[in-house]
Amino acid sequence: xxxxxxxxxxxxxxxxxxxxxxxxxxxxxxxxxxxxxxxxxxxxxxxxxxxxxxxxxxxxxxxxxxxxxxxxxxxxxxxxxxxxxxxxxxxxxxxxxxxxxxxxxxxxxxxxxxxxxxxxxxxxxxxxxxxxxxxxxxxxxxxxxxxxxxxxxxxxxxxxxxxxxxxxxxxxxxxxxxxxxxxxxxxxxxxxxxxxxxxxxxxxxxxxxxxxxxxxxxxxxxxxxxxxxxxxxxxxxxxxxxxxxxxxxxxxxxxxxxxxxxxxxxxxxxxxxxxxxxxxxxxxxxxxxxxxxxxxxxxxxxxxxxxxxxxxxxxxxxxxxxxxxxxxxxxxxxxxxxxxxxxxxxxxxxxxxxxxxxxxxxxxxxxxxxxxxxxxxxxxxxxxxxxxxxxxxxxxxxxxxxxxxxxxxxxxxxxxxxxxxxxxxxxxxxxxxxxxxxxxxxxxxxxxxxxxxxxxxxxxxxxxxxxxxxxxxxxxxxxxxxxxxxxxxxxxxxxxxxxxxxxxxxxxxxxxxxxxxxxxxxxxxxxxxxxxxxxxxxxxxxxxxxxxxxxxxxxxxxxxxxxxxxxxxxxxxxxxxxxxxxxxxxxxxxxxxxxxxxxxxxxxxxxxxxxxxxxxxxxxxxxxxxxxxxxxxxxxxxxxxxxxxxxxxxxxxxxxxxxxxxxxxxxxxxxxxxxxxxxxxxxxxxxx
Amino acid sequence: xxxxxxxxxxxxxxxxxxxxxxxxxxxxxxxxxxxxxxxxxxxxxxxxxxxxxxxxxxxxxxxxxxxxxxxxxxxxxxxxxxxxxxxxxxxxxxxxxxxxxxxxxxxxxxxxxx
Numbered sequence: 003x004x005x006x007x008x009x010x011x012x013x014x015x016x017x018x019x020x021x022x023x024x025x026x027x028x029x030x031x032x033x034x035x036x037x038x039x040x041x042x043x044x045x046x047x048x049x050x051x052x053x054x055x056x057x058x059x060x061x062x063x064x065x066x067x068x069x070x071x072x073x074x075x076x077x078x079x080x081x082x083x084x085x086x087x088x089x090x091x092x093x094x095x096x097x098x099x100x101x102x103x104x105x106x107x108x109x110x111x112x113x114x115x116x117x118x119x120x121x122x123x124x125x126x127x128x129x130x131x132x133x134x135x136x137x138x139x140x141x142x143x144x145x146x147x148x149x150x151x152x153x154x155x156x157x158x159x160x161x162x163x164x165x166x167x168x169x170x171x172x173x174x175x176x177x178x179x180x181x182x183x184x185x186x187x188x189x190x191x192x193x194x195x196x197x198x199x200x201x202x203x204x205x206x207x208x209x210x211x212x213x214x215x216x217x218x219x220x221x222x223x224x225x226x227x228x229x230x231x232x233x234x235x236x237x238x239x240x241x242x243x244x245x246x247x248x249x250x251x252x253x254x255x256x257x258x259x260x261x262x263x264x265x266x267x268x269x270x271x272x273x274x275x276x277x278x279x280x281x282x283x284x285x286x287x288x289x290x291x292x293x294x295x296x297x298x299x300x301x302x303x304x305x306x307x308x309x310x311x312x313x314x315x316x317x318x319x320x321x322x323x324x325x326x327x328x329x330x331x332x333x334x335x336x337x338x339x340x341x342x343x344x345x346x347x348x349x350x351x352x353x354x355x356x357x358x359x360x361x362x363x364x365x366x367x368x369x370x371x372x373x374x375x376x377x378x379x380x381x382x383x384x385x386x387x388x389x390x391x392x393x394x395x396x397x398x399x400x401x402x403x404x405x406x407x408x409x410x411x412x413x414x415x416x417x418x419x420x421x422x423x424x425x426x427x428x429x430x431x432x433x434x435x436x437x438x439x440x441x442x443x444x445x446x447x448x449x450x451x452x453x454x455x456x457x458x459x460x461x462x463x464x465x466x467x468x469x470x471x472x473x474x475x476x477x478x479x480x481x482x483x484x485x486x487x488x489x490x491x492x493x494x495x496x497x498x499x500x501x502x503x504x505x506x507x508x509x510x511x512x513x514x515x516x517x518x519x520x521x522x523x524x525x526x527x528x529x530x531x532x533x534x535x536x537x538x539x540x541x542x543x544x545x546x547x548x549x550x551x552x553x554x555x556x557x558x559x560x561x562x563x564x565x566x567x568x569x570x571x572x573x574x575x576x577x578x579x580x581x582x583x584x585x586x587x588x589x590x591x592x593x594x595x596x597x598x599x600x601x602x603x604x605x606x607x608x609x610x611x612x613x614x615x616x617x618x619x620x621x622x623x624x625x626x627x628x629x630x631x632x633x634x635x636x637x638x639x640x641x642x643x644x645x646x647x648x649x650x651x652x653x654x655x656x657x658x659x660x661x662x663x664x665x666x667x668x669x670x671x672x673x674x675x676x677x678x679x680x681x682x683x684x685x686x687x688x689x690x
Numbered sequence: 691x692x693x694x695x696x697x698x699x700x701x702x703x704x705x706x707x708x709x710x711x712x713x714x715x716x717x718x719x720x721x722x723x724x725x726x727x728x729x730x731x732x733x734x735x736x737x738x739x740x741x742x743x744x745x746x747x748x749x750x751x752x753x754x755x756x757x758x759x760x761x762x763x764x765x766x767x768x769x770x771x772x773x774x775x776x777x778x779x780x781x782x783x784x785x786x787x788x789x790x791x792x793x794x795x796x797x798x799x800x801x802x803x804x
Contacts, residue, residue: 589740597736601729608725615717642793646800655801662797673789677782684782 027283028316029339030301034287035066038298041291048074050291053082053096058295060103065302076106083108085115091123095135098142113148124158129175130165133158134188137195144199155200159208162192170219171236183233184249186219190256197263209264216257220270223277229410230284231277247285251296254278258307272310272408279304279312279337279408301337310408313342315394317415322380324387324421324472325537332367332376334396334409343407344399347376350412351393352385360385367394380419386473387421387535421472423479423536427504428467430527430544432457445544447529453545459511459552465498465544466506469531476503479533484509486547487526492519492561498529511549519561520554621680628679635676638669719766723759730755750802757795761788 042050042059050059056075063070082089082097089097094116101108120136120143127133137158144150152158165173171181172189193212197204224246225231233250235243261268282301288294304312315334322328330349334342347367352360361383367376396409431442432455445451447467457463465484469477482498484507494517498507511518525547532539562576623629642665649658712720733751742748768776768784776784 586743587741588743593740597732597739601732601736604725604728604732607728608721611721611725612718615714615721617714617718639789639793643796646796649797650800650803658797666793673786677786681780681782685780 027280027314029283029314029333029335029337030066030298031339034294034298035068037287038062038066038294039068041288041294044070048076048078053093053100055291057096057100057103058291060100062295062298064103065298072104072106075100076104079104079106080108080112083112083116085112091120091132091135091139094120095139095142098139098146102142102146108146110148113143113146117143117148117150121153124152128161128164130162130172130185130189130192131174133162134192137192137199140199141195150199152196152199155196155202155204159193159196159200159204162189162196163208163212165189166215168218170215170217170222180237183219183222183235184244184252186215187249187252187254187256190216190253190260194256194259194263197260206265212260213264213266213268216260217269219253219257220274223274225277226281226284228280228284229277229413230281231274232281246281247288247293247296250278250281251300254282254300254303258303258309261307261309267405268309270309272312273410275304275310276312276314276408276410279314283314283337305336305338305340311406312337312408312410313345313396315347315396315409315413315415317417318375320416321418321420323537324381324419327379327381330367330378330380330392330417332378332394332415333374334376335374341374343403345403345409346397346399348395348397349378349392350395352383353391353393355389357391360390384473385419386471386475387419387423387477389416389418389535391416418535420535420537422538423477423531423533424470424472425531426468426470428465430455430463430465433462433464434460447540447542447544450543451545452543453527454548455545456548456550457511458550459515461511463509463511463547464506465529466504468504476500477533477536479531479536479539481530481532481539483530485526485528485530486518487528488518488521489524490521490561492521494518511551515551516559518549518551519559520551521561522549522551525549623676623679623683628676631672631676631679634672635669638665638672641665642669713771716766716770719762719769723762723766726755726759726762730759744804746802746804750799750804753802754796754799757799758792761791761795764788 042055042062044050044059049056056078060070060072060075062068079097079100081087082093083101098113098116100106117140120139123132123136127136137152140150140152165175166186166189167173167181169181170186171183172185173179173181174185190212197209222233222236223231224234232246233253234246235249257268257270279301282297282304285293285297288297313334313336315332318331318333319328322330332347334345334347336342347369349363349365349367351362354360363383365378365383367378369376392415394413394415395411396413398404398407398409425447428445428447429442430445430453433441442464443453445453455463469479471477478500482500482505484496484498486494486496486509494514496507496509498505500506527544527547528541529544530541532541623632642662645653645658645661645665649655730752733748733755737748765784765788767773768779768787769781770776
């Protein structure tokens, strides 16, 4: 262990520099099994959707150990593999893998034909997807017991490698310009397949180059704050976007497959492998079939791989009760919940809320072999009730395991500590304004009390008490309410403030008279104290208060109408009193009529004045045609004015404008004729 | 001071005499203007008594009176033979403008009256 400690210390320092937040991962469990059974629904013909979905379903069930009837699915795969089916490489790929997972027992002649077809595809194509499907299909055929050797494996290797980019990603074929992380995963899996199928050993320098590509690919990894690592595409194309789960799953498949066939270790940090495991476990129960398949298959590849096997730390329960003296229990397992190699778990730090350090004692947890649980008694740590972050440190006991397993060094978990809160020194009483005369009663808030108080609006109600935790500290709960309920069911809530160690509230009724809607009578007193960390949150009755308030003045607000039955959903609701704008005060009708007549007076005066001036119609044209035009002109003006009156009374603007346009055209024409005649006569008069 | 009042009286008398000399059609237009402004004043008094609700009606009434008075002023300017600027404008043309503008004004007024 001596050799391991300095390396471990540096690892811890590195990891502590990026101290992750608490993770909430649990290993794969029965919940995943039932979820997968729900998500993958079988059709009557034995498939689960298209061929790819069928493969995903059977593979997920295989990993999780779910038994399903396989005969129909095997038949479906067989039809795809039949020699005359002319299925493309993609279908052959999925069908062969389905047969392999379900152990369908396919004829060797069928497989010979399939292998020949796939080898032909490999020879002709340079597209990554085609190479992937064909190599994968051949690999699966070989794993089912048939001897396959890939001729010219070096050129296939080169063909796949040629599509790689400098940042570790891969292109899909020579024509496409975009590189993709998902494609990188496919390419690595295909390369691993080529190495397995090769007759002679593949050039080790090429393997070394691919290992470098993997390192570069891992440089593009992204991470969340809680220590989960994942892969995502650099360019998001809306039609082709696969999402981080699918992309990360593809990379995990590729990297673990390649690590299993390549000699020597891959130069990727174990922290990233552990981060990928945390990412997939952090999904929880997946929501879609594809996510379920990607999650389960990636975790199964991570469970047993030659790069690093991730070990996750999880807590079976996050709530510890001081009353029942719960022990802190921690599990360190593989992603599927299998036992970890021998290791030590130490609790190094306890942080309170706002990251306040409570304790930095390094305590080793003891290991129970039967239940595979590390446990610790936390009462010596003197932790009070509340929410805490615990920092654990995992150290492997065998030094050679450090190259096999990834533990992530430090892990942070959030726990909740609950306990019984003692309520003490409770006093309630009525005091007069001058605070000289006080009558307080001591009450016990642990059980319902029944004090009887009476007060008028000049007095004050005082209530005070202290809350203390099991360790004797003052406790500030989330909710401390005093409720006063009138016999007419009108309620009032008051928050009880805390000062120093005491909770104290003083209700000055003089200021509260309006809030209480001037309702005198009997009020029920209730005290509610509650918090998540409190095991004995309570709503207790304190007693009754006979309150005498003055009479309500006329304009006092009425109390809101109480619901007929607060729990009935369909009963009459509280009546809403709308506030309407008070209508404007209008003058009396006689006054308005008088002023209307008064307004018409000036027009009368105008007419009288015209008569006085000696207005005549001498200039009206005498000849019939101009006379007609002149009279039509006056008629037209009159018509327009009549139209305006109609507009005011009942027409709208659009009809008015329509009629006005007709009248206007008519008027212009007529008026022009009339006035030009008049002007011509007047010029004749001037010149004559 | 007695001189001031007698001066004012003399001024008004001479004004009245000069005014009597104006042509009749200008006097008609002046009378029309007086009628329009008087109507406006009566409406303002009414608003002062009962308050300005509804305000849009009050405005449209006032603006119709004042607008038509303004148009009458324009007509008077254009028709007045002593005005050198509008020597070449036939009075019938000015009257046609007056009528047209009044019709447009009253359309807007009617719309705003509510």
